[in-house]
Amino acid sequence: MGIDKIGIAKRIAQELRNGWYVNLGIGIPTLVANYIPDGINVEFQSENGILGMGPFPREENVDADLINAGKQTITALPGAVYFDSSMSFAMIRGKHVQLTVLGAMEVSENGDIANWKIPGKMVKGMGGAMDLVASAENIIVAMMHTNKKGESKLLENCSLPLTGVNCVKKIVTNLAVLNILPDGGFELLERAPGVTIEAIKSATKGKLIVNSSEIPEMQL
Amino acid sequence: MIEKKVLNAADGCKDIFSGATIMLGGFGLCGIPENCIQALVEMKINGLTCISNNAGVDDFGLGYLLQNKQIKKMISSYVGENEEFERQMLSGELEVDLIPQGSLAERCRAAGAGIPAFFTPAGFGTEISKGKEVRNFNGKPHILETALNADFAIVKAWKGDTAGNLIYKGTARNFNPLMAMAGKITIAEVEELVSPGELDPNQIHTPGIFIQRIFKGSNYEKRIEQRTVNENK
Numbered sequence: 001m002g003i004d005k006i007g008i009a010k011r012i013a014q015e016l017r018n019g020w021y022v023n024l025g026i027g028i029p030t031l032v033a034n035y036i037p038d039g040i041n042v043e044f045q046s047e048n049g050i051l052g053m054g055p056f057p058r059e060e061n062v063d064a065d066l067i068n069a070g071k072q073t074i075t076a077l078p079g080a081v082y083f084d085s086s087m088s089f090a091m092i093r094g095k096h097v098q099l100t101v102l103g104a105m106e107v108s109e110n111g112d113i114a115n116w117k118i119p120g121k122m123v124k125g126m127g128g129a130m131d132l133v134a135s136a137e138n139i140i141v142a143m144m145h146t147n148k149k150g151e152s153k154l155l156e157n158c159s160l161p162l163t164g165v166n167c168v169k170k171i172v173t174n175l176a177v178l179n180i181l182p183d184g185g186f187e188l189l190e191r192a193p194g195v196t197i198e199a200i201k202s203a204t205k206g207k208l209i210v211n212s213s214e215i216p217e218m219q220l
Numbered sequence: 221m222i223e224k225k226v227l228n229a230a231d232g233c234k235d236i237f238s239g240a241t242i243m244l245g246g247f248g249l250c251g252i253p254e255n256c257i258q259a260l261v262e263m264k265i266n267g268l269t270c271i272s273n274n275a276g277v278d279d280f281g282l283g284y285l286l287q288n289k290q291i292k293k294m295i296s297s298y299v300g301e302n303e304e305f306e307r308q309m310l311s312g313e314l315e316v317d318l319i320p321q322g323s324l325a326e327r328c329r330a331a332g333a334g335i336p337a338f339f340t341p342a343g344f345g346t347e348i349s350k351g352k353e354v355r356n357f358n359g360k361p362h363i364l365e366t367a368l369n370a371d372f373a374i375v376k377a378w379k380g381d382t383a384g385n386l387i388y389k390g391t392a393r394n395f396n397p398l399m400a401m402a403g404k405i406t407i408a409e410v411e412e413l414v415s416p417g418e419l420d421p422n423q424i425h426t427p428g429i430f431i432q433r434i435f436k437g438s439n440y441e442k443r444i445e446q447r448t449v450n451e452n453k
Binding site for chain 1: 247248249250251273296297298299300301306309310316318320321322323324325326328329340341342343344345346347348378388389390391392393394395396397398425442443444445446447448449450
């Protein structure tokens with residue numbers, strides 16, 4: 001139901017503003033770089049130590065010494081710069097990066113996020129996510145609305161170990177675009193094409209706030 | 221000029237002992253000290269505490285040391301792509317301390333810079349803040365993180381001179397300069413080793429003062445974890 005991962009990436013790309021430095025997490029967020037709107041200039045930061053990250057290389061230009069935080073081979077655009085991990089997180093912690101897009105396993109209605117661990121089952125580690133969510137002022141979560149079992153990932157409280165508290169501002173899923181309100185709650189802003197408000201309500205376990213009976217569809 | 225050159229990885233690592241705490245540079249498999257990791261495997265020392273952002277993959281990088289059960293404890297930020305790591309961690313065979321990546325980097329840098337601790341917002345309100353001092357600055361809670369020291373730091377650079385000055389290439393820089401600062405003894409392996417004066421002092425990333433031993437590595441495999449290419453046109 002709703003849009004696919006590429007659709008989520010396309011919708012998030014519409015949030016980009018001219019002159020922004022942007023950090024994209026692993027997975028769906030990485031796809032955002034493929035759909036930058038015309039006339040928008042942004043630079044991508046990857047926390048392993050590059051600003052000015054470009055697209056994947058052609059086969060003949062693959063360089064083992066040039067990867068992104070997802071360990072994928074990449075290219076560097078003109079004006080790019082490399083730096084060490086401390087400098088990289090100085091950019092992040094010091095709020096020099098204007099937008100962070102990352103994936104999540106769960107988000108709560110007060111903006112808590114969980115995305116690094118399922119106790120006893122899966123431990124990936126937090127990587128740079130805890131530093132990113134603790135400092136970024138503008139965080140968008142890109143994820144499917146429900147997990148593989150069909151359970152809502154938008155909850156009253158996260159059940160998994162947290163990555164950060166009160167930090168997520170906006171969520172783009174396969175079903176909807178939602179704001180997290182300062183006093184808590186998922187405010188429905190847009191529906192995925194063909195998805196009803198009722199369908200979004202039934203897929204959202206946390207408090208869903210619908211301020212209008214006319215919720216627009218995403219324009220992709 | 222203080223001469224730092226040693227013969228090879230075995231010579232550089234000769235006094236690393238079982239139970240030592242070792243920092244190893246690299247992000248994933250990018251910028252890892254391949255020659256020294258091989259030397260540690262051959263030395264058959266164990267009970268090691270390794271501080272490294274990742275733990276390699278199952279059959280490369282620090283994954284070798286994990287396979288051989290030479291590592292007692294890992295201090296890392298991300299283990300996602302290593303199944304043996306995850307297995308040893310979940311079964312309790314391996315002690316693991318997971319640290320936010322920015323805090324890991326800064327804790328290495330702080331150790332090398334003589335700063336015993338610092339406050340950071342990363343991890344506040346999560347399980348990693350348990351037992352740590354919390355203090356508000358500018359109305360926002362921060363947690364106290366301490367410097368990470370190591371008996372040995374092992375780093376990989378692109379070019380170096382025999383005085384220990386280092387230049388890194390691309391994103392292979394990552395944790396290497398920070399760990400170079402934090403080791404009591406820091407061993408650098410480089411792809412190209414030149415005489416002092418041949419590197420431009422304006423371009424050096426790690427000053428030789430942080431390096432005790434340096435050698436020219438050989439047979440770099442530089443394995444790629446995620447080979448992604450652009451096939452348009």
